[in-house]
Amino acid sequence: RKEVEQDPGPFNVPEGATVAFNCTYSNSASQSFFWYRQDCRKEPKLLMSVYSSGNEDGRFTAQLNRASQYISLLIRDSKLSDSATYLCVVTQNSNSGYALNFGKGTSLLVTP
Amino acid sequence: DVKVTQSSRYLVKRTGEKVFLECVQDMDHENMFWYRQDPGLGLRLIYFSYDVKMKEKGDIPEGYSVSREKKERFSLILESASTNQTSMYLCASSFRRGLINEQFFGPGTRLTVL
Numbered sequence: 214r215k216e217v218e219q220d221p222g223p224f225n226v227p228e229g230a231t232v233a234f235n236c237t238y239s240n241s242a243s244q245s246f247f248w249y250r251q252d253c254r255k256e257p258k259l260l261m262s263v264y265s266s267g268n269e270d271g272r273f274t275a276q277l278n279r280a281s282q283y284i285s286l287l288i289r290d291s292k293l294s295d296s297a298t299y300l301c302v303v304t305q306n307s308n309s310g311y312a313l314n315f316g317k318g319t320s321l322l323v324t325p
Numbered sequence: 326d327v328k329v330t331q332s333s334r335y336l337v338k339r340t341g342e343k344v345f346l347e348c349v350q351d352m353d354h355e356n357m358f359w360y361r362q363d364p365g366l367g368l369r370l371i372y373f374s375y376d377v378k379m380k381e382k383g384d385i386p387e388g389y390s391v392s393r394e395k396k397e398r399f400s401l402i403l404e405s406a407s408t409n410q411t412s413m414y415l416c417a418s419s420f421r422r423g424l425i426n427e428q429f430f431g432p433g434t435r436l437t438v439l
Contacts, residue, residue, distance in 0.1 A: 247427070256415060256430035257368070300368070313358075313383075317367035 219316035236301030237283045249300040329431035344403040348416030356419045357399035361412040
């Protein structure tokens with residue numbers, strides 16, 4: 214089983230729609246969770262960290278379910294500019310170092 | 326604003342050549358990382374460093390080495406480039422040793438090995 218799994222999509226949604234992505238992880242010792250956004254031919258950039266209590270930033274809401282080992286990203290009122298690939302990142306720290314696991318990304322296309 | 330720069334945006338090399346990819350960050354970050362990104366495979370960690378002269382292998386270190394002589398600079402070395410090392414290479418940095426925080430990525434170097 215892969216460490217971090219995401220549905221690659223693409224998700225094609227009209228402007229104004231609400232869309233949700235899930236990401237599952239296999240290591241129950243995972244400690245930190247993030248969503249990154251990557252535009253075509255650009256580098257990934259942090260969209261938001263994911264906290265245990267869930268967190269919201271404008272139209273974006275991230276949630277963590279440790280029991281079921283998944284994180285989610287909800288985008289409300291989609292804009293054309295939201296079109297991108299969304300990467301789920303799960304990390305673990307240990308005495309032997311770090312483990313950084315990126316999902317392969319979910320592609321979102323918002324259409325007029 | 327954090328800035329991570331990479332020495333080249335595009336690079337074409339021949340099989341067997343030694344290749345140096347340079348990465349510089351200007352925010353005094355302790356952690357630095359090298360990834361490669363390939364279609365269908367996503368981002369894969371090659372090496373990372375959490376301090377000067379320190380390095381740790383990532384998931385796919387074979388065929389690569391790294392050097393971190395100064396805090397701001399992290400170099401990726403392909404000792405003898407091969408065609409399967411054709412890829413997009415991304416460098417990243419983050420602050421706070423011992424804890425993974427936000428990573429700031431450079432613009433990437435698209436390497437083609439002929």
